[in-house]
Amino acid sequence: MASKQETAGRQMGYKCRIAGVLLLLLTSIAALIAVAVIQDTWKFKEYSLEYGIVIDSGSSRSTVYLYEWPGEKQNDTGVVTEIKNCRVKGDGISEMKVDPQKDAESWKAFQVCMDDIINAIPVAKQNATPLYLGATAGMRLLHEQDEKRSNDVMASLRKYLSSLPVNFKSASIISGQEEGLYGWVTVNYLMGNLIEKNVWNAYIRPDGAKTVGSMDLGGASTQIAFAITDNLTGPDYMPIKLYGYPYNVYTHSFLCYGKNEAEKRILDKVIQESSNPAYIINPCFPEGYNATIKASTIYDTECTKKPRGYNPDQEYFMVGVADSDRCLSMVKSIFDFETCSSSLCSFNGVEQPPVTGDFMAYAGFFYTARALLKNGTEDPDDFNSDFDRFNASVRQFCNSHWEVLRSEKTWISPRFLKTYCYSGHYMFSLLADGYKFDKDTFENINFAKQVKSTSIGWSLGYMLSMSNMIPSEVKEILPMTNPVFASLIFLFSALTIVTIVIVFILLIRSCF
Ligand SMILES: *[C@@H]1O[C@H](CO)[C@@H](O)[C@H](O)[C@H]1NC(C)=O
Ligand SMILES: *[C@@H]1O[C@H](CO)[C@@H](O)[C@H](O)[C@H]1NC(C)=O
Ligand SMILES: *[C@@H]1O[C@H](CO)[C@@H](O)[C@H](O)[C@H]1NC(C)=O
Numbered sequence: 001m002a003s004k005q006e007t008a009g010r011q012m013g014y015k016c017r018i019a020g021v022l023l024l025l026l027t028s029i030a031a032l033i034a035v036a037v038i039q040d041t042w043k044f045k046e047y048s049l050e051y052g053i054v055i056d057s058g059s060s061r062s063t064v065y066l067y068e069w070p071g072e073k074q075n076d077t078g079v080v081t082e083i084k085n086c087r088v089k090g091d092g093i094s095e096m097k098v099d100p101q102k103d104a105e106s107w108k109a110f111q112v113c114m115d116d117i118i119n120a121i122p123v124a125k126q127n128a129t130p131l132y133l134g135a136t137a138g139m140r141l142l143h144e145q146d147e148k149r150s151n152d153v154m155a156s157l158r159k160y161l162s163s164l165p166v167n168f169k170s171a172s173i174i175s176g177q178e179e180g181l182y183g184w185v186t187v188n189y190l191m192g193n194l195i196e197k198n199v200w201n202a203y204i205r206p207d208g209a210k211t212v213g214s215m216d217l218g219g220a221s222t223q224i225a226f227a228i229t230d231n232l233t234g235p236d237y238m239p240i241k242l243y244g245y246p247y248n249v250y251t252h253s254f255l256c257y258g259k260n261e262a263e264k265r266i267l268d269k270v271i272q273e274s275s276n277p278a279y280i281i282n283p284c285f286p287e288g289y290n291a292t293i294k295a296s297t298i299y300d301t302e303c304t305k306k307p308r309g310y311n312p313d314q315e316y317f318m319v320g321v322a323d324s325d326r327c328l329s330m331v332k333s334i335f336d337f338e339t340c341s342s343s344l345c346s347f348n349g350v351e352q353p354p355v356t357g358d359f360m361a362y363a364g365f366f367y368t369a370r371a372l373l374k375n376g377t378e379d380p381d382d383f384n385s386d387f388d389r390f391n392a393s394v395r396q397f398c399n400s401h402w403e404v405l406r407s408e409k410t411w412i413s414p415r416f417l418k419t420y421c422y423s424g425h426y427m428f429s430l431l432a433d434g435y436k437f438d439k440d441t442f443e444n445i446n447f448a449k450q451v452k453s454t455s456i457g458w459s460l461g462y463m464l465s466m467s468n469m470i471p472s473e474v475k476e477i478l479p480m481t482n483p484v485f486a487s488l489i490f491l492f493s494a495l496t497i498v499t500i501v502i503v504f505i506l507l508i509r510s511c512f
């Protein structure tokens with residue numbers, strides 16, 4: 001009897017002990033979870049914001065962008081956002097060093113923007129804020145035309161920028177391919193296509209990730225960039241590794257095929273076809289719009305060939321006739337769609353693999369596509385991504401009278417409004433005949449100027465690359481553990497293991 005009671009008592013004792021140990025186990029697990037949660041919460045509190053400035057010096061203007069991101073720990077991808085931008089008044093920097101008085105105004109305009117941007121950064125952070133300037137096609141052209149002047153402009157800019165109370169890093173002319181590639185990086189970074197955090201807080205490549213192609217239409221050049229799966233090589237294929245994952249990005253930049261330079265080439269064709277400079281029929285100008293154009297605005301560039309006996313002050317009188325078909329043939333005459341020594345070319349003999357996947361078309365592409373809309377809504381769903389409808393709206397625009405356009409499109413300034421018949425045709429030819437988008441693939445083009453309220457352009461990708469914020473290896477961006485967190489995790493993990501061992505021993509002992 002006694003022994004039976006004893007056994008029962010001992011069993012009771014074991015049960016209590018097991019219950020106690022289990023309680024301890026649960027407590028340590030709870031503590032572990034609590035520490036992890038607290039760490040996660042702390043993480044958000046610990047953020048100190050970091051800033052970076054990029055000046056995009058394009059052919060027609062400079063724009064200063066201010067980016068912000070949470071420092072110390074990466075939150076997610078797409079954390080870098082644009083908080084402010086400032087358009088520097090006046091022309092692009094390629095117009096500098098001609099007229100000292102104009103230069104004085106340009107420096108003043110730069111100062112206005114830089115003050116505005118720097119004042120948006122907390123004083124304590126200003127000295128650590130990196131500043132980059134990248135100049136694109138306008139300066140590439142000037143460099144070809146007048147190397148000394150281009151070097152002088154860059155040197156003055158460096159001198160000015162290093163006098164500012166921020167961390168000036170570099171000012172340089174970036175190549176067309178870099179411009180294309182950085183645009184591609186920007187688009188895919190903002191869309192979260194390159195990396196994401198999984199449930200274990202580790203960064204991984206998004207499941208089944210596809211990248212998006214990028215198309216930029218600037219004033220002096222246009223860029224296309226998209227990733228291909230084939231192992232093709234050549235000057236236009238750039239193998240890059242981002243977060244440990246390799247991409248083969250096809251990218252090409254066409255100098256002189258930006259919206260403004262291409263228009264000069266077309267105006268030159270229009271002039272060449274006419275015999276009377278005082279009465280030139282321009283099929284790309286709307287009917288009812290006439291203009292007097294100075295020769296220097298067309299010929300003072302490396303993109304057009306100066307006529308015999310060129311006089312920069314000569315004036316041409318152009319009469320708009322709104323003839324869509326003739327405008328289109330003028331537009332097509334600046335492309336060479338025939339020459340090709342590879343299996344497939346875009347134009348001018350440039351090899352290009354077939355366009356694949358979705359594309360983001362921004363800058364001039366966006367503005368032109370928007371101009372063709374009936375009204376100025378910016379709802380992306382309104383954009384014409386239908387091949388035939390796009391073609392039809394260009395035609396309709398081109399056949400409209402100037403007064404009709406003025407009253408319908410009050411949201412476009414007349415300065416730009418007169419150019420959209422030409423640029424509609426130009427853009428459609430570039431996409432359809434050049435890049436070879438067809439009725440199916442044209443639907444994959446999205447026209448936009450922003451993603452997550454950040455402007456699409458090469459500047460964000462440039463800053464991310466220059467500051468090593470997109471490492472080629474993934475391990476560098478694993479979340480950092482702080483020592484307190486690590487020791488707490490260690491303590492409670494040890495406790496959990498010890499508890500499990502005790503439970504195990506007790507269970508085994510209770511068997512005997
Ligand atoms: C970090 O991510 C969380 C959730 O994804 C978001 O709510 C928070 O605003 C982000 N913080 C920053 C600074 O981006
Ligand atoms: C443009 O020129 C044509 C031909 O000279 C003329 O008939 C027309 O009235 C002009 N239009 C304007 C708006 O000047
Ligand atoms: C233009 O705007 C109006 C109101 O803002 C809207 O109802 C209409 O659908 C828009 N689109 C066209 C093509 O008119």
Ligand SMILES: *[C@@H]1O[C@H](CO)[C@@H](O)[C@H](O)[C@H]1NC(C)=O
Pocket residue numbers: 391392432
């Ligand atoms: C655009 O439309 C015109 C007229 O409808 C047609 O002749 C032309 O072939 C179309 N362009 C393309 C590339 O389909």
